[in-house]
Amino acid sequence: LQRLQQEQGTAMLLATPQGMILLTLNEQGAQRMHESGHSEAWNGLDVAVAQRLILEDMLGLSAADMAAGTYLRYVRDAEQALQAVQTGEAQLAILLNATRVRQICEVAEADDRMPQKSTYFYPKLITGLVMNPLW
Numbered sequence: 001l002q003r004l005q006q007e008q009g010t011a012m013l014l015a016t017p018q019g020m021i022l023l024t025l026n027e028q029g030a031q032r033m034h035e036s037g038h039s040e041a042w043n044g045l046d047v048a049v050a051q052r053l054i055l056e057d058m059l060g061l062s063a064a065d066m067a068a069g070t071y072l073r074y075v076r077d078a079e080q081a082l083q084a085v086q087t088g089e090a091q092l093a094i095l096l097n098a099t100r101v102r103q104i105c106e107v108a109e110a111d112d113r114m115p116q117k118s119t120y121f122y123p124k125l126i127t128g129l130v131m132n133p134l135w
Helices: 002-006 027-034 046-058 063-068 078-086 101-109
Strands: 011-016 019-024 093-096
Touching (some): 011 046, 011 078, 046 093
Antiparallel strands (some): 011 019, 011 093
16 A cells, blocks of 8 residues: 555556555556546546546446445555455455545646546535635
8 A cells, every 4th residue: 555655647456366566657548548538637536547447447337336335345544445455345446545625626727627536535524514715
């Protein structure tokens, strides 16, 4: 997990029963992301790369599958995700660095929307609303 946090660019950790693999975005993957129809800010999000290149392209999950949680579930705790793989409850886990507030602002400024499940904040704001000045 420490190695994932040290990566400067787009990176994620793929955990399988056989072990963990650090994945980084290569040129071919970057080209595929540019075909997304989204902004450069969106294309640079670890969560967007995981969604498009792994969940959609490699595993064949649709947006409806992801929204319904048919084949996947989202957990906020890395240890919980790793334990699910180790016990056979899950076939794999994709561990991502947290989305930074700066990245959210860049996506908003590009008039784009964040990918589903990409903005978990704790503690929750009392109002449940985050404002970004528009001036």
